[in-house]
Every structure is written in C-alpha cells, then in structure tokens.
Amino acid sequence: GRRVTVRDIAAAKERHEKWPMLTAYDALTARIFDEAGIPVLLVGDSAAMVVYGYDSTIPVTVDDLIPLTAAVVRGSKRAMVVADLPFGSYQTGVPEALSAATRFLKETGAHAVKLEGGRRILPQVEAMVAAGIPVMGHLGLTPQSVNAFGGYRVQGRGQDGDELMADAKALQAAGAFSVVLECVPEDLAARVTASLAIPTIGIGGGNQTDAQVLVWQDMAGLTPRTAKFVKRFADMNTLLSEAARSYADEVVSGVYPAPEHTYR
Ligand code: KIV
Ligand code: NA
Structure with missing residues (x-):
C-alpha cells in the first residue's frame, strides 16, 4: 500500500468524510496508530x-x-507524516522557514x-508551497x-473570529492544504x-470540522491533567502505573523472573 497524500485529504472533504489525526513521537506508537488506520500522523512540537518535559x-x-x-516515518507505512515547525524556525523570515522545512523533508x-x-506568515507559506512542500496551517490557540496570549485560553471570540476567518482564507489562497483550528x-x-x-482539523473546535486531532498521550489518558476538549479513550496512566508497581513488587519478592523467563 501507498501513503495517504494531499490528494486523498482533499478528496475526503469532497465526500464529506471525517477523519482522525493523532500525534506520534516514536516508531512503536506510529506503527500502532498507522495499523489502526489513522491516516495522518503529526509529530507535534x-x-x-510530552517527550522533553518542558512546560x-x-x-x-x-x-x-x-x-x-524520522522515527515516526520509519514506524509507519500508510500514514501521511506531518512535521511541526518549532518556535523560532520560521517566524524570522522566508529563507529560515524554507531551510527548516526542507531539513524536515530531506532528513x-x-x-x-x-x-x-x-497572514503574518503568508510569505513563508507561499515560498514553501512554491518549493513543493505541502503546508498545514494552524490558527486559534497557537x-x-x-x-502574547497571556496563557492558554479560547481564541476567536467576537471580532477576533473575523480575523481568524480572514487568516484561514489567506492560508487557503496561499496554497495550504489544510488548517488546524x-x-x-x-x-x-x-x-x-x-x-x-x-x-479544517479541529482540536477543541467542536464537532463540525472536517477532521479532529489530539495529542496521543491525552487521548489515551497518559497525561495526568487535560483540557476540557480532551476525551480520554483509555486510562493508560493507571495501566502503566499498575504495571510498574507489579513489576517492582515481583522483583522485590523474587516472583519475577519465573522459570519460563529463564534460560537453561
Ligand atoms: O503540537 C501539537 O501536538 C499540535 C496539535 C495539538 C495540533 O500542534
Ligand atoms: Na504544535
């Protein structure tokens, strides 16, 4: 099988088909999500x-x-893999943005x-699109x-909604293939x-967007606290904590390793 492409993403909107996106940061989870049929994996900043422990x-x-x-690409076979450009790698100008984006695709x-x-990063988007790099936009709570926002709060209320709409249309006109809200x-x-x-790919944007995205550790209940918009589809925090405690108990008591885990 081939990878999902921007053409598949465009066709899904024409068919009014909703689709899920998840983040991934390593090969093992990328493979699990890929085999579960998640068509687009985002290596989010x-x-x-969730990986590096910054706040x-x-x-x-x-x-x-x-x-x-690179690990997410190696771990997946079918999903389109989207690389998030981190703070400072594209705001400074078009050449910087192009070199960051080309590094991700090449490396x-x-x-x-x-x-x-x-609108403030339109020249960067246009240059990437001209270079043949598919661009996903991201508006709202960026x-x-x-x-600048003074915290993590809902964006686009009142007049700000018109600004967001204008930004979304500008991203589309610049050639972006999708936009996160x-x-x-x-x-x-x-x-x-x-x-x-x-x-449009919503996260905390309600039910009417074309797609949804969540950070996988939030979706799977691994992160201890999450925003209102997150649904925890599993309780991996409890699961993993109990596994670690059982392992520790069995090592301390000598139950593990048992004969079946032992070479003779
Ligand atoms: O970095 C990230 O995980 C994201 C998604 C939540 C959209 O940007
Ligand atoms: Na991000």
Missing part, C-alpha cells in the same frame, strides 16, 4: 512537553524534533510541515504565542469549515 512548546528545536520525526522523510499563524468556539469552527475548500 507538543513533544516539548511550553517554546524551547523545542528543529534538532530536537528531527530524530522523532526525516516527512511529507508535509505545519506552522502556526495566518501555543507558540502563549506569551485549536480551542475556538464551535460556531466559528463550523463557519470556517463551510467557507473553505481545504479541510
């Missing part, structure tokens, strides 16, 4: 938090994300890049701007979705 996405670098992205095999912002009122997400020919 959320790796700053925002600001500190993570291209060099931090390249090995994770990891990723198929597309994602960057945060609308976590790389947390310091994070933490925005559902009526705004619905209006943007209806106004665009490219798919």
